[in-house]
Amino acid sequence: MNTMTTNQEKHEVIVVKQTPADAVYWRLLAVALDPGRETPELYGLIREGQSDVPLMVDGRILLFAERGRADELLRRHGRLVGDEVVDVERPFFVCDVAQALHLLSVGGLDSDSAVLSAVNVLLDLVVATGVPFDERRRQALGSIADYCTTSYDVTRYLEEEGDYSSRELLDAVLWCVGVVAAMARIV
Structure with a gap:
């Protein structure tokens, strides 16, 4: 850490190694299913680049x-190419299914962006499986994700602004969870 002093004030300057804007990262994914647990039940690895793609083994x-x-699993099953950065110390992507389902059921303020994060991760995971996506479900998830990008008020979406009902959103999230579970290899 470098320090710099100006006008009698001391400021800390933190020097950070810069990576190119187009760098590709392997990031840790945390998946929380049980609202009663303090830690996620499952983890995965996602290659973050132009599109986010999970680590797959035999199509799963x-x-x-x-x-x-x-x-260990990244070394065994991943294919690191060039200057890819491995960042798996703590979860970067979080898919808190339990919290997202709760908010989509009863509304509330999503100050942690649980709905947006869960929906984005689930969309990426389902696409990676190759299972055809029902267009109505895809549109419902896209709609709530777009809304949650600019607002935390899930209640307002469900009661006033949204094009999709709570029931349709819950159906879409649960369908995605089912696809991911069916197309996962859990080790």
Whole structure:
């Protein structure tokens, strides 16, 4: 850390190694299913680039229960290319299914962006499986994701502004969870 002093004030300057804007990262995904647990049940690895793609093994999404296995599984099943950056110390992507389902059921303020994060991750995971996406479900998830990009008030979407009902949104999220579960290899 470097320090710089100007006009009697001391400011800290943190020097950060810069990576190119187009750098590709392997990031840790955390999947929370049970609202009663403090930690996620499952983890995965996502290659973040032009599109976000999970680590796949034999056409299935690789998920694991022990966060500490991320490096080992990436070395064993991943294909690191060039200057890809591995960042798996803590979850970067979070798919809190339990919280998203709760908010889509009863509304509320989503100050942690649980709905947006869960929907975006689920969309990426389903696309990676190759299972055809029902257009109505895709549109419902896209609509709530677009809304949650600019607002935390899920209640307002459900009661006033949204084009899709709570029931349709819950159906779409649960359908995605089912596809991901059916197309996962859990180790």
